Structure formats: C-alpha cells, structure tokens
C-alpha cells in the first residue's frame with residue numbers, strides 16, 4: 001500500500017504511543033520511515049523499540065526549538081532529494097496542572113500558550129518547513145486529535161482548546177496545500193492509555209465509560225489507529241482532505257454518552 005514511500009513520523013515515545021502503532025503499520029505496508037525524538041532520553045527508549053521497523057533515519061525534533069524543525073527540512077533536502085511522501089504529527093503537551101480540576105480555575109496564560117504551541121502550532125511549523133518536499137511527491141499529512149475539541153470532557157481543559165485550534169489548522173493547511181494535491185487530515189482517536197493520556201486526571205474512568213457507552217462496546221488500540229493512518233497516507237484516500245476522521249469505536253456518534 002505504501003511501498004517505498006518515505007514517511008516522517010513524530011511522537012514515538014514508548015511502545016504504547018499512537019505513533020508506535022502508526023509506525024508499525026506503515027512499516028508493515030512497505031513505507032520507509034524517518035522518526036523524530038523530542039530529547040535524548042526518548043531517543044534511547046526509541047532505539048530499543050524500533051528493531052522491527054523499516055527506519056532509514058532518526059532525527060532530533062523538539063518542536064519548541066525552531067532550529068530543530070529547520071534541521072529536519074535541511075536533511076530532507078540534502079539526503080532525500082527534497083521529497084517526502086507523508087508526515088505524521090503525533091505530538092501534544094500541556095503542563096500537568098492544566099489537565100485536572102475545573103478549566104476556569106486552572107487555566108493560565110502560560111499553560112494556554114504551551115498547550116497551543118506544542119500541540120497545534122507545531123503542525124503548522126512542520127507543514128511550513130516540509131511544504132516543498134511534500135508538494136514534490138503530492139504527499140499527505142495526518143495529525144491526531146480528540147473529541148475534547150468540540151465537547152466538554154472532564155479535566156481535558158486547555159487541551160480541548162488546543163485540539164480545536166489543531167482541527168482548524170487542518171482545514172487551513174488543507175486549503176493552502178490542496179492545489180498541490182497535498183492532503184491534510186486528522187484522526188480523532190478514542191482514549192488510549194499512553195504516556196500523554198496518563199497525565200489526564202480520570203483516564204481510567206474515561207476508558208471504562210467509553211467502552212461501555214460507545215457503539216462497539218470496547219476501546220480502540222494503537223494498531224487500529226495505525227491502520228486508519230496507513231489508509232489516510234495512501235492513495236486509497238486520494239479524495240479525502242480537510243477531514244476529522246473519528247476512530248473512536250463510534251463514541252462520538254452515540255447519544256447515550258453523557
């Protein structure tokens with residue numbers, strides 16, 4: 001499905017990461033992967049995990065460091081003929097104090113700015129930096145979002161605002177890149193126990209609640225998200241752009257959850 005396609009995957013921090021499920025499926029479907037890591041500690045962890053994946057390059061990329069985003073751009077220009085078939089943005093962060101309690105009491109300017117910078121602006125910065133290599137292949141971009149962008153989810157707080165911003169960015173980027181046949185979409189995943197999700201108070205209850213209330217009566221897993229990502233990054237999804245695709249076992253379509 002993606003034989004020899006070159007895809008850059010961000011956000012692989014552990015074997016529970018959604019990015020790990022995506023990288024595994026992309027690899028299985030023939031893609032060559034460039035992986036990025038946020039810091040040296042995560043690089044070491046990543047190296048232990050990727051033995052079975054078809055990885056051609058590993059690069060640092062803390063998205064709050066513009067020089068590192070620029071470095072990615074340079075490497076793709078110089079070592080990969082300025083061609084990139086896909087970009088997976090699987091990055092989010094908000095300070096822990098922002099992800100508990102009530103929004104009105106917890107929100108701070110610093111928390112708001114950090115959540116938006118790392119979780120939403122980073123998609124814009126990566127798309128801007130990698131625009132030409134993606135245009136050169138009529139490539140595809142995906143990001144990961146969550147229902148908290150459009151509905152109140154307890155404790156999700158400022159991250160809900162950041163995800164709303166991220167989803168708007170998907171539409172604006174899709175509009176600007178569409179004339180070049182570059183597609184931009186988001187997968188809205190149901191809750192999954194990952195490092196990032198563990199920072200949200202009440203995750204256990206949320207997982208139980210979703211499995212009881214969604215249409216498939218179970219939680220989604222990272223390999224399923226990986227398969228949806230593979231589809232969206234492949235030519236099978238050629239007319240799909242600017243979309244938020246729900247991969248949440250039907251939770252968002254049920255009126256039974258409250």
Ligand SMILES: NC(=O)c1ccc[n+]([C@@H]2O[C@H](COP(=O)([O-])OP(=O)(O)OC[C@H]3O[C@@H](n4cnc5c(N)ncnc54)[C@H](O)[C@@H]3O)[C@@H](O)[C@H]2O)c1
Pocket residue numbers: 010011012013014016017018019037038042061062063064089090091092093118144145146188189190191192193194195196197
């Ligand atoms: N787990 C869920 O329930 C769930 C549901 C819907 C959407 N998502 C989204 O999926 C994406 C991946 O999260 P995950 O659940 O796999 O958790 P995760 O902790 O495995 O991944 C989060 C990643 O973000 C990276 N990151 C954070 N700050 C960064 C920075 N400054 N520069 C570069 N990378 C940075 C981390 O290194 C990590 O790899 C996030 O956007 C998250 O919001 C998760």
